[in-house]
Amino acid sequence: MLQVDLWKRVLIWMTVAVGLILATPNVFYNRVETHNDAVKAIDAGFDTTENRDAAATWPSFLPSGLVNLGLDLRGGAHLLAEVQVVEVYEARMEALWPEVRDVLRDARDTVGTIRLQPSATKGELRVKISEAGGIDRAMELVRGLAQPVVSLTGAGSTDIVVRGEDDVIVVSLSEAEQQAMDNRTMQQSLEIIRRRIDEVGTREPTIQRQGYDRILIQVPGIGSAAELKAIIGTTAQLTFQPVISRTTDASERPGAGNELVPALDDEGVFYVLEQAPVVTGEELTNAQPAFDQNGRPAVNFNFNPSGARKFGDYTANNIGSPFAIVLDNEVISAPVIQSHIPGGSGIITGNFTVEESTHLAVLLRAGALPAKMVFLEERTIGPELGQDSIDAGKIATMVAFVAVLVFMALSYGLFGIFANIALILNIALIFGLLSLIGATLTLPGIAGIVLTVGMAVDANVLVFERIREELRTAKGPARAIELGYEKALSAIVDANITTFITAVILYVMGSGPVRGFAITLGFGILTSVFTAIFVTRLLIIIWFERRRPKTIEV
Incomplete structure (x- = not known):
């Protein structure tokens, strides 16, 4: 009658245990987050005493995956940029x-x-x-x-x-x-923006294409939209161009195929350069902050084989001629070529501070944006507003949670308590799954969890009502429980499959917050079906095996 094989019982409880273990780091959110940041810093080469102490705040043998907080919960910056593909x-x-x-x-x-x-x-x-x-x-x-x-x-x-x-x-x-260049430009811009943002260690940014030539950028935890623009707004377009002449006349006509470019450090000084560069920043493979022979901050660079060959050939054929290093349409240095420079390596010097040389190296490593970006929309969401959203989400979840627990206990007695235990495990399993994949939780995602709380007991309600009907036909309690689960199963599966299909469509067709809602809803459906069909049933069977009641009340 009411029997579940031992291996099935072990598998069910192991699944629950794994879910609880994966969800545990979220209970100690700040501690685990500090641990993760320290481990990441150590892996990047910053093996300091402070980082080792911070890494030791959470046991290394325990999982450290967290549910990341989105822009609307943590605060941060939002930008909508238009790429000038022309x-x-x-x-x-x-x-x-x-x-x-x-x-x-x-x-x-x-x-x-x-x-x-x-x-x-x-x-x-x-x-x-x-x-x-x-x-x-x-x-x-x-x-x-x-x-x-x-x-x-x-x-x-x-x-x-x-x-x-x-x-x-x-x-x-x-x-x-x-069309091909538009697609390449947008893909390159997306990749470079992602690299630049990753360089400064932000968590779970949202960087995606919108429409034909626009990019949506959302970075949680960053101070302001201006700070985000400073990271990604610099194009860092580096070129090495032949120098034709130097002048102080800003109105001088450079001639066809040439351009007039101002010097970065010498105010009022301009260089007439050939427009076609010999080498561009796109052919750089590495750039690191360094110091020149006089101990001043500089940037070392290396070219790929193609760039190294062009750079070497040009320096070999133009010894004694000036050669301009142009960054974002300003000549930062115009040294005279003293000798052939083979190997594709060199150094960029200028009146840099250590911070400026480090920032320039970061931009050059990330690559040059292929085109200028115009920021159409920018918003800064403060941490206080994010905390308000978290508090509101907590209140909504707790109210829904308590209301459902009270309703189930009053409506179905002991069986309702079993359903409540399964509901608590269900929420833990949702957070375990979200932590496992490193998902980002947003305010719509919290709405998905709240909706799941209401839907999670729906399967139990169907089962319990079916058991009531079977008890009215004078069947024994064991048989009534068994038939209740058997006859309610098709309705449970049908209802949840249709909702899950809706969640999949929302995820595929939606973006940003809609996807966050779809993920939590989809995971909630999977976990609620598991807890309702397996966990609640196993709890009832364990109780029934111990008590062997002659009659039951649902």
């Missing part, structure tokens, strides 16, 4: 100009002299030739520079479109290449 088109055309110039120079007999013209359309290259009759030959030569588009949607397309307007060749990016 800037990438312009940079691509600027980089293409030397190739176009060289290929047309080789055909000077046909096309005549060439001159770069300014364009009113961003991301477009206009080249004027003196021999209008050679326009077809010039277009053919420039089309030879086209490359296949590297994307699934652009298969079979080339990256540039070339057309002629009288004696002017107009080069622009193809639509397929623009």
Whole structure:
């Protein structure tokens, strides 16, 4: 009749025990969080006495996974940024100009002299030739520079479109290449922002693409939106460009293919540079704060093989010429090349403080943002507001919890108490699962837990009502309990499967807070079904085996 195999009983209690152990760190939240931060710092190389003492505040043999608190619970910063993808088109055309110039120079007999013209359309290259009759030959030569588009949607397309307007060749990016570049730019921006935020040790940031060219950034625990902008807002676009001349005239016209860039440290000094860089920060593999030969803060850097080859070739061919190191459109240093620099390594010097050299190294290691970002929305949520949300969530959960416990005890007596024990274990199992996957708990997530508290006893209500009906047919208590669980099972499974499907849809289609609600709801459904079908039933069976009552009241 009412029998559960020993191995099933052991498995049920082991599952409950594991869930309780995984949930335990959340009871000692601050202590475990301090331990985790210290362990992370030690792993990063900061093996200090303070970190070792902090790591010892929690036993290493116990799990240390926590349910992370989201932005609305911990406080922090929220930014919505728009990536200026058109800037990438312009940079691509600027980089293409030397190739176009060289290929047309080789055909000077046909096309005549060439001159770069300014364009009113961003991301477009206009080249004027003196021999209008050679326009077809010039277009053919420039089309030879086209490359296949590297994307699934652009298969079979080339990256540039070339057309002629009288004696002017107009080069622009193809639509397929623009789409591919947009996707690459957004993916690169997301990855670089994530790396920069991870560098400063923040917990569980939310960084995701929204729409066509926008990025949502939410970082719990950070002081303000301004602080977050300081971390991610600097583009750190590093380039190494040839120097044509130095001037103090801010109105000097640099000429086609060149640009006028101010010096960072010398006010009123400007450099005329070639627009096309020899090497860019994208080819850096490492950057570390250091000191130069005079003991001043500096930054050591290394290039990848491609960048090292270009850097070495240029320094070998231009000994005695100045070479500008440009950061975010400012010349931070313009040393004269003294000798060939092989190996792809070097040092950036300037009037840095130790903090500035360290910050610059962090930005360069994380990589350069491919395009400028405009911040459309920024909010700072203070820790006090986050604490208010936590307090409100606690009150809502406790009220729901107590109300359900009282209702079940008054409605179903001893069986209601068994259901209440299972409900308490159910909440612990939810937090155990959330801790296991390192989930982030938000205010909507607390709402999901509160909803789960109400739904968790639903299965027990179905079972207990079914047992009541069986008792009215004069069946014995053991048979009534067995039939109650058997006949209520289909209704329990159907109801919870449909709700679980809803939770999955919310998770797949939603974002941010909606996903937090869906995760806690989904986990709550799984744990409530487990506790209702297995834990409550096992408690009733254990009680029944010991008491062997002739009659029962539900």
